[in-house]
Amino acid sequence: MEPRISIVTLGVEDLDRAARFYEAMGLKRHRIDDGVAFFQMGGMILALWPRRELAADSGLDSLPAFEPGVRRPASALAYNARSDAEVGEVLAEAEKAGGTIIKPAQRAFWGGWYGYFADTEGNMWEVAHNPAFPIDANGSISLPQ
């Protein structure tokens, strides 16, 4: 795993309301607009996505909780890999390190290759290869031009 976080996804109850909030904060929403809101944040990306979709996609509902009330965190981090193969490598590394594979590497509904692991504390990481979001030599990720 290279030292980077590619995407921070915040789960939202109302996508339009949330997007308006961040636009009012001065951020510029990306033209991709199919049920998600993306904002380029320097070398990373902030994503807003309905909670129920985030939970369903990442399998949060099936996670054990350390205490009541923390079963379904409203966010997930993403590590974007440089290839389909690296997705599998990072997931294997996470399992070896003591994490839990939540979703094995598989075809993503958005066309790429991805999976999820949870760290030892139940925090979620998506590991994804998305050729449409290029990664430069320094690890910075960009939304499509």
Next chain:
Amino acid sequence: MEPRISIVTLGVEDLDRAARFYEAMGLKRHRIDDGVAFFQMGGMILALWPRRELAADSGLDSLPAFEPGVRRPASALAYNARSDAEVGEVLAEAEKAGGTIIKPAQRAFWGGWYGYFADTEGNMWEVAHNPAFPIDANGSISLPQ
């Protein structure tokens, strides 16, 4: 608000166990070691902090929830400002944009100046000025050398 996320803080149940996990993933823990674990991730920082301290510091317990089970997300984002004054400006901007001030700008226990807001969906942002963590012209933040 400039387009950046300075720090992603993950709440953890067991700090040592969590830090070992991320070290096993190949990340290098910073020498700062007073009840927190920091990892430099390119131009941003990943922090691990006990859930109970994160909740107490950010006032998560006092947040209204959209549904049972999401009252206490295990993470918070941080926007690091360039001055004490900018902390107040960003908090004011968040309130004007429809967010909620969770903790007004005040002296931080770690010596800087900070506050918290929640976006319209209840996601937490710390806004902080920490002169020990320099921010460059591009918005990248660095742990102390």
